[in-house]
Amino acid sequence: MTDIRSETVGPFQENCYLVVDPDARRAVLVDPGDEPERLLAMIARAGVPLDAIWLTHAHLDHVGAINAVRRVHPVPVWLHPADRPLYDRAAEVAAMYGLPFDQPEPPDRELAEGDRLTVGGLRFDVLHTPGHAPGHVVFLGHGLMLGGDLLFRGSVGRTDLPFSSGADMDASLARLGGLAPDTIVHPGHGPATTIGEELATNPFLNGTALPVRR
Numbered sequence: 001m002t003d004i005r006s007e008t009v010g011p012f013q014e015n016c017y018l019v020v021d022p023d024a025r026r027a028v029l030v031d032p033g034d035e036p037e038r039l040l041a042m043i044a045r046a047g048v049p050l051d052a053i054w055l056t057h058a059h060l061d062h063v064g065a066i067n068a069v070r071r072v073h074p075v076p077v078w079l080h081p082a083d084r085p086l087y088d089r090a091a092e093v094a095a096m097y098g099l100p101f102d103q104p105e106p107p108d109r110e111l112a113e114g115d116r117l118t119v120g121g122l123r124f125d126v127l128h129t130p131g132h133a134p135g136h137v138v139f140l141g142h143g144l145m146l147g148g149d150l151l152f153r154g155s156v157g158r159t160d161l162p163f164s165s166g167a168d169m170d171a172s173l174a175r176l177g178g179l180a181p182d183t184i185v186h187p188g189h190g191p192a193t194t195i196g197e198e199l200a201t202n203p204f205l206n207g208t209a210l211p212v213r214r
């Protein structure tokens with residue numbers, strides 16, 4: 001069984017997920033973006049050791065609580081290397097927004113397409129899905145996708161940001177058609193959905209999208 005918990009944090013209302021294997025009693029934290037005290041409380045409530053922090057990408061709203069979480073749980077941080085330019089400049093970008101920000105220490109491990117990550121007895125495949133960010137990945141396994149800012153309910157991640165690529169995004173979104181329709185999507189923002197629901201109704205996936213993405 002997979003136990004997925006979440007907290008929605010910070011001014012960007014980012015979803016941080018705790019993936020728990022209740023049988024093996026292990027957990028990983030995905031995209032600790034802000035409000036570390038709430039994330040630490042979520043980990044404490046789960047009552048299992050934390051093994052790692054996995055990042056879908058390195059925008060500031062997904063990485064801002066890393067340092068504070070690691071002061072309590074000194075676990076490795078996993079990031080695709082193509083997002084290091086974003087990761088390393090997160091504090092700089094936060095300053096442009098006028099937001100307080102705790103620049104995280106460099107990541108410890110590199111993610112790559114085809115990696116298989118484990119938490120307890122759970123296994124998740126890493127898909128490199130660039131577009132919103134060059135090193136964006138999703139974690140896929142056990143009938144669910146931790147999707148970061150690739151796909152939202154009724155929308156997709158922005159591609160008008162520095163280091164974004166609309167062409168890469170189109171290629172990444174096209175891969176979603178190969179997933180099981182009942183795959184539950186846990187996105188970086190907003191409510192959960194399924195691949196089938198989005199393929200049927202999301203204007204960015206069903207061919208009715210306007211030529212210019214927001």
Ligand SMILES: [Zn+2]
Binds near residue numbers: 059133149
């Ligand atoms: Zn993002």
Ligand SMILES: [Zn+2]
Binds near residue numbers: 012014059188189
């Ligand atoms: Zn985001």
